[in-house]
Amino acid sequence: MPKVCLGIESTAHTFGVGLVSSSGEILFNSSDTYRPKKGSGIIPNEAREHHQQVSPGLIGSALELCGKPDLISYSKGPGMGPMLHVGMNCAKALAKNLDIPLVGVNHCIAHVEIGALSTGAKNPITLYVSGGNTQVLALTEGRYRVFGETLDIAIGNAMDVLARNLGMNGAPDIEGAALKGAKLLELPYTVKGMDLSFSGIVTHCSRLANKENVEDICYSFQEYCFAMLTEVTERAVAHVGRDEVLLTGGVARNKRLSEMLRIMCEERGAKFFAVPKELAGDNGAMIAWLGLLMQDQALKNPEDATVGQRFRTDEVDVTWKK
Ligand code: FE2
Numbered sequence: 001m002p003k004v005c006l007g008i009e010s011t012a013h014t015f016g017v018g019l020v021s022s023s024g025e026i027l028f029n030s031s032d033t034y035r036p037k038k039g040s041g042i043i044p045n046e047a048r049e050h051h052q053q054v055s056p057g058l059i060g061s062a063l064e065l066c067g068k069p070d071l072i073s074y075s076k077g078p079g080m081g082p083m084l085h086v087g088m089n090c091a092k093a094l095a096k097n098l099d100i101p102l103v104g105v106n107h108c109i110a111h112v113e114i115g116a117l118s119t120g121a122k123n124p125i126t127l128y129v130s131g132g133n134t135q136v137l138a139l140t141e142g143r144y145r146v147f148g149e150t151l152d153i154a155i156g157n158a159m160d161v162l163a164r165n166l167g168m169n170g171a172p173d174i175e176g177a178a179l180k181g182a183k184l185l186e187l188p189y190t191v192k193g194m195d196l197s198f199s200g201i202v203t204h205c206s207r208l209a210n211k212e213n214v215e216d217i218c219y220s221f222q223e224y225c226f227a228m229l230t231e232v233t234e235r236a237v238a239h240v241g242r243d244e245v246l247l248t249g250g251v252a253r254n255k256r257l258s259e260m261l262r263i264m265c266e267e268r269g270a271k272f273f274a275v276p277k278e279l280a281g282d283n284g285a286m287i288a289w290l291g292l293l294m295q296d297q298a299l300k301n302p303e304d305a306t307v308g309q310r311f312r313t314d315e316v317d318v319t320w321k322k
Contacts (some may be wrong), residue, residue: 007288010087011079018284031064073291076104077311101298115248131156148194181219227230
């Protein structure tokens, strides 16, 4: 009999609940996302209240479907404290009330593992891009090592901030406007070793708002930022000697980023995988799947559950992959 894990995601603006079986079947994956007022970023207390309001309904729907799950997992971090606590408290209450083991998992690794499950990638260099994180990862010596990352803001956050500065709503508007752009403006290209920086490019692009077409600004922004991401990913592929690249996280939905990585992979003879769009953003299924992979590390006492706002990808022993 396959086991079923109920996973709870609550690191940022999305509260998500997923049910996944130990054979890798996603039985349920539903979420509700807090939307800040136009022109504003996430206000943590508002997001916490949102999560508190939507959590009973989402968890109730999952339980209706599966009855009593075999395992509960939750996003332990990294993320924003007020929202992380909502998810952890829901998970703790379920584990105690139903007397089920509880495991806290790393959100970034959950993005990697749901990407591997859904695409069949075996041992890739992973580019994980979202509103909160930008990392180039590979499994070496039992841990997901960070080969490159942003030194300031994540690419998804950079896209959101630029969109707002240009009078649009968010990252998807940048992609839409970029499709209509044609003129490549000269922007800063900020790769430092294997690390990246996006905040200077956002400032530069925002200052061009009254001088250039919005479409050309968005087009140039994507071309520069995605070239930087592709360059660092390519160098990781070369250094570590892998023949697979996996793109995961919310920004994996961007078609131009996928296209650039695909071309790079074709030129290197590597296979390219992108997580499907329905599993790209934050979701409960990825937390449930990683919970199953980590069930040996479940807590003996749910009261020992903690959150880690700066929980790093390379802190976790990857015991489930040889
Ligand atoms: Fe995420």
